[in-house]
Amino acid sequence: MRVFSGIQPSGNLHLGNYLGAIVNFVELQNKNQCIYCVVDLHSITVWQDPEKLNRNIREITAGFIASGLDPKKSIIFNQSSVQEHAELSWLLNCVARVGWLNRMTQFKEKAGKNKEKMSVGLYTYPILMAADILAYKATHVPVGEDQKQHIELSRDIAQKFNIDFRDRILKITNKEEFFILPEPQITGPVTRVMSLRDGKKKMSSSELSDMTRINLLDTADQISSKIKKAKTDSASIPDKMSEIEERYELMNLVSIYSGISGRSKEDVLYDFSGKQFTHLKDSLTELLVQKICPIGNEMKKIINEKEYIGSILIDGAEKARAIAQPVLEETKKIIGLA
Ligand code: AMP
Numbered sequence: 648m649r650v651f652s653g654i655q656p657s658g659n660l661h662l663g664n665y666l667g668a669i670v671n672f673v674e675l676q677n678k679n680q681c682i683y684c685v686v687d688l689h690s691i692t693v694w695q696d697p698e699k700l701n702r703n704i705r706e707i708t709a710g711f712i713a714s715g716l717d718p719k720k721s722i723i724f725n726q727s728s729v730q731e732h733a734e735l736s737w738l739l740n741c742v743a744r745v746g747w748l749n750r751m752t753q754f755k756e757k758a759g760k761n762k763e764k765m766s767v768g769l770y771t772y773p774i775l776m777a778a779d780i781l782a783y784k785a786t787h788v789p790v791g792e793d794q795k796q797h798i799e800l801s802r803d804i805a806q807k808f809n810i811d812f813r814d815r816i817l818k819i820t821n822k823e824e825f826f827i828l829p830e831p832q833i834t835g836p837v838t839r840v841m842s843l844r845d846g847k848k849k850m851s852s853s854e855l856s857d858m859t860r861i862n863l864l865d866t867a868d869q870i871s872s873k874i875k876k877a878k879t880d881s882a883s884i885p886d887k888m889s890e891i892e893e894r895y896e897l898m899n900l901v902s903i904y905s906g907i908s909g910r911s912k913e914d915v916l917y918d919f920s921g922k923q924f925t926h927l928k929d930s931l932t933e934l935l936v937q938k939i940c941p942i943g944n945e946m947k948k949i950i951n952e953k954e955y956i957g958s959i960l961i962d963g964a965e966k967a968r969a970i971a972q973p974v975l976e977e978t979k980k981i982i983g984l985a
């Protein structure tokens with residue numbers, strides 16, 4: 648098993664990133680070769696303040712380390728320092744079809760009515776993501792639910808390449824297939840953390856109001872006030888999961904509780920059934936403060952250790968390049984470019 652995943656340095660790391668992705672990254676690093684990338688080239692598909700981008704890259708790296716990723720076990724690096732990603736991405740641009748990209752729901756959601764005014768990069772973004780994964784012949788990609796369609800696209804691209812160049816692949820590598828079709832790993836109790844203000848929207852760093860999300864860098868007071876003000880409904884708390892399926896905000900709080908505590912949603916709901924919402928909220932706040940604040944404090948400490956973070960990223964990039972470069976070279980040979 649070879650694991651690859653990435654997170655964009657486009658603002659605050661939040662609870663969605665943590666429960667949907669980072670917790671799984673940490674879990675996977677003990678038994679597999681893992682490669683975790685700060686995907687800075689993806690982040691610039693929408694405007695990033697150049698004065699802040701470098702700090703944001705450091706912030707994600709610090710978040711990785713503070714959450715328990717170990718640079719001795721996992722390869723940690725930033726995407727733009729391994730040029731193979733961008734080069735392979737171009738080659739795959741010529742394999743992927745326009746019709747496939749037109750089906751990507753994330754582009755439609757992000758672009759909304761402004762499709763014509765979005766960067767071309769935002770549109771072709773899933774192809775760069777395919778290049779990230781295929782450059783390492785990764786077998787498993789841990790992500791949140793929202794990335795499933797992009798990984799399916801990576802599989803389609805890998806498969807089309809394998810079919811289009813079948814004879815060349817056989818001739819040059821002596822194998823039937825070149826790219827490995829990656830499996831999405833969408834696991835854990837919370838694969839989709841929702842906004843604290845609207846249980847139908849996902850928690851996101853691009854949402855304007857900070858009250859919709861818990862950031863890893865939030866203080867205990869901020870966490871407490873956000874959970875206190877989190878939207879709920881007026882009905883009482885039942886004891887069966889089937890009864891909260893359409894009570895999205897309650898479902899979200901129960902899921903977060905379950906994700907942080909490691910207990911099942913059923914057990915969590917049962918414990919709070921018949922009680923006031925304030926009970927659930929107070930207890931959840933306590934859990935979040937216990938779990939998130941130490942990570943945030945550690946992040947704040949290492950984020951300014953520029954040399955330490957720099958050395959992790961340089962070392963990681965070197966190790967990443969050692970894998971990606973031969974894959975790119977072979978890809979070029981198969982296509983007939985080298
Ligand atoms: P991004 O911040 O968009 O780069 O996302 C990084 C990782 O966090 C990806 O694996 C996403 O699927 C995951 N993620 C982002 N937001 C959420 C969320 N609200 N719930 C669960 N996972 C999420």
Ligand code: TRP
Pocket residue numbers: 651652653654655686689775776779780788789790794797
């Ligand atoms: N597109 C992903 C997101 O927004 C980030 C990402 C870029 C990624 N490249 C990747 C995730 C490769 C997994 C594998 O969340």
